[in-house]
Amino acid sequence: METKREIIFDKLVYSCIYEKHRGSEEFIPEHFLGFQLSGETHAFHADGNTVIPENTIVLVKKNQLIRTIKYPAKSGKYQFLSIMLDKATLQQYALENKIIVDKKYEGQQKIFFEADDFLQNYFVSLSPYINKKKDASPRLADLKIREAIELLLRSNVDFKKILFDFSEPFKMDLKEFMNQNYTFNVSVESLAKLTGRSLSGFKRDFAKTFETTPKQWLLAKRLDEAYYLIKHKNQKPANFYLDLGFENLSHFYTSFKEKFGQTTSQI
Template identity: 50%
Template structure:
């Protein structure tokens, strides 16, 4: 069974599978609260690797890059529930409850929390809607989202500095950011947003910094990294093409051969 995902009201997400799956969308645009029912989720992000295990919660901060690997348990399917805490819904809660952040959050972008009985009961209450795809009207959705926010703040009130920070990313050093994050297969619009620039400003600053347009630089950088991993580290091409920013294996093989005059297998010395 391939990964099956149900989404209700654009806020409640339920995923299950008996097969190992990679998440292909690396951008986390909104704050996210995930609860692991069975199996594990390995999240590879700018700060390292975070492993979400059974009965654990993950609070992921918005506006960051991350790849995921979804691993079923030995005798159970992979199951995770997630709540997308959108800016609009958080702003509604903040206005209704006169809530503001009182400082800039400087901690980890991925926070692991053990799920207590309050959280497990909360996510259990969502299962009938997600497993049976039952309708959930906007009023009830707001109530359930407000309940989740209350539980998060009850756990640690300081987390309000994550939830209610509605500022946009500030302009940062472009060269350092891109050298650290080129392997994320995301759009130029996302790279622009995360570096605190408009798309036009990003392209202009990028060309000035690297002396070539971003699309060409990303291709060159990803191919160079792939060559290093295959030639020097002896990695199998099928194991690394996603990790260096390619979404399609056929496309990866084609552009690799165009660049280096040989296929990845030939670089490995395999006929």
């Protein structure tokens, strides 16, 4: 059964499925606040793997890559509700409330916390929009987003260092970043932004660092990892090709034989 994914209003998204579902790689361009209503989400990112259990709230920081696997609850249903906290809204909120951040947040990358009564009731208040019992006007939608910001700051004042940090991403070490994130099947534009570079600057620095193009390097890197998994871990391509960033098995098999001169079964 396909994933039911609805945009309830501009920045509120509701996801519902009834069987295990592997999500696609996603570039997270804005902060978002999410609530796991039922089931659980397994998130894979550069820093490792994280499980988001039922009745857990998560604040996910912007500018990162995430891959997910969604598991329905025993009742047979997976539900996740997320509300985007975009830069424009946060900047306006900071201006109106005279919020200035002079220090960066130094805590963990992803913040999970059990819902207190206020946050729990906040998400409950969104249910009429999910059930189509009520439509949200642009003004009401804006107020609900601002309410989310207020409740986050109430739960932890340090969250302002995350939400109101409007500095541009600094240039990351290209070799370290690519070796951590080469399995994510996302655009070169997204990779450039994540490393704090323009597209042209990314391609230029990439050529200096790796002496090849991003596309050629990514393919070679993924194929080398695939060879290792087949040769030394006795794994089947069908079990890992998506995890390595390949879109389909046909492309993987063709590329593998072109690089190594053998089929996977001959290794």
